[in-house]
Amino acid sequence: MATLLYGRDLVPLVIIAASVVMWSRRDTRFVWIFVALYILCIHVAIGLLFTSGVVQVLFGLKILSSVFVGLFIGCVANDTALLGWRTAYLLLLVSVVGIFVNYFVAYPWGGGEFSSAFGTVAMAKDWAMDGVRRLAGFARASYDAASVVGALMIVVLSYCNRFYLKSFAAALSLAAIFMTTTKGAAISGMVVVVVWLTYLLFASALVLRVALLIVAILSLAIPLGTVVLFPSSLSVGKSALLLSSFVERITYMWPMALKNVTESGSLIFGRGVGGIGVPQLFGEWWIHNAADNIFVYGYSVFGMASLVYVLCYVVTIIRSPTKSRHTLFAHLFSIFTFSYGITANVFEQPVLLSGLAASAILVLANRNRG
Incomplete structure (x- = not known):
């Protein structure tokens, strides 16, 4: 079983090696893999500066390596599916x-x-x-x-x-x-189905774009708003069963994650790769925080640059060709991931992280061909 686990972890390295070979043959499709690698190297350096050691940062890099899988899929996917x-x-x-x-x-x-x-x-x-x-x-x-x-x-x-x-x-x-x-995924799944049906009803890509903008804004506004507006004395025990985990995020998880950045990181640069989530168990177990929110996790790792990355991603998706099936996929997948990411750690779920990367490359490639 451990051998299979290591084999899975080698996939991103194989992808990077294959991209180097293809790049040497003047195949420019794989340029975004090198861009992602360069960006991750910067945040790895920041992680080595602010976290407890190499193992923690390496595990953080292992988690984020799903991005390369998604980028590769987006590069090699055909025109129909x-x-x-x-x-x-x-x-x-x-x-x-x-x-x-x-x-x-x-x-x-x-x-x-x-x-x-x-x-x-x-x-x-x-x-x-x-x-x-x-x-x-x-x-x-x-x-x-x-x-x-x-x-x-x-x-x-x-x-x-x-x-x-x-x-x-x-x-x-x-x-x-x-x-x-999984309440967050259930709600997100229903949101996707409603958006899909509405898109079919009105036959307009505007439905997809507005829905994506709304969930992207909510993923940022909800953690920031609740941290500011809700009193820290709000009791998890007194909350309804369906809301107990959400109240725990409001009163403890999100504030503590942001506190970790201010106390052992940088407001501008965050804490770098490995600075939040499961990687902390390999070096900073005493301040481990799951950061169950896409913005809180992203800001903890990438700092203010996370806002730039999200903005570039959302703009890329909403500017995609309106009649492409890749456009529909990219919007629906992004809506699912961002809405789920309001109360979940989607960075540490490989299928979601790789899907976001694939979505961006698919619409970019399709737009360039158009």
């Missing part, structure tokens, strides 16, 4: 069945662990919240399962030609995501 929608449909059905069966049967690998160079790693997280099992299906955790199902649903909605198949996929996906009890 990011992932053959039939393949995506099959994978979606397998994922959904895995979650449904998991409701009745506890898989034998649930709760299993193995040793790796980074310590003990869970094969699959077997856990419950307030007595309710959080189903992971064939994924490593319930939130991973929800992300995979959401991503595959968006591929089908974007590239499949048959409305009844897309509608069936959407219904199955939402049901499976609800069964994982």
Whole structure:
């Protein structure tokens, strides 16, 4: 199992090596991989300055390396589909069945662990919240399962030609995501379906653009607004079950993450790669913070540059050709990830991070061809 884990981690290195070869053959499609590598090197240097050591920064780099996978997919994808929608449909059905069966049967690998160079790693997280099992299906955790199902649903909605198949996929996906009890992903999935239906009803890309702008703004405004407006004395214990985790983010997680930046980082440069989230367990376990928000995590790692990156990304997506299927995919995937990222750590979910990178490259390439 550990060998498979290391093999997966080698994929970004293989991609970078392949990009060097293609670049030497004057294939300019892969230039964005070098741009991303250059940017990450800068933030790695900042991480070495503000965090506790090399291991922590390397683990942070390992997490962010999913970007290279997404960039590579965006570079090599053909003109009609990011992932053959039939393949995506099959994978979606397998994922959904895995979650449904998991409701009745506890898989034998649930709760299993193995040793790796980074310590003990869970094969699959077997856990419950307030007595309710959080189903992971064939994924490593319930939130991973929800992300995979959401991503595959968006591929089908974007590239499949048959409305009844897309509608069936959407219904199955939402049901499976609800069964994982991942509230943020469930809400985001519903948002995506509503936006998709509205887009079909009005046949206007303006629907997609407005929806993306709204969720992008909310992902920034909600953590900043709640930190300022809500009193720190707000009790998690007195809040409703559905809101308890959100209240915990308001009263502790987000304020402490921003405090870590001000006290052991830079307001301008953040804390660098490895400065927040799981990498802290390998050097700064006493101030570990999941930073369950796309802005809070991004600002902790990239500082003020995170605002520039998000702005460039959103502008790239909303300026994409209006009649391209890649445009639909990029908008729906971004809407799902940004809305989910309001209360979740999407940076540490490879399928979402790589999907964002692929979305940007797909629309850039399509716009250049247009």
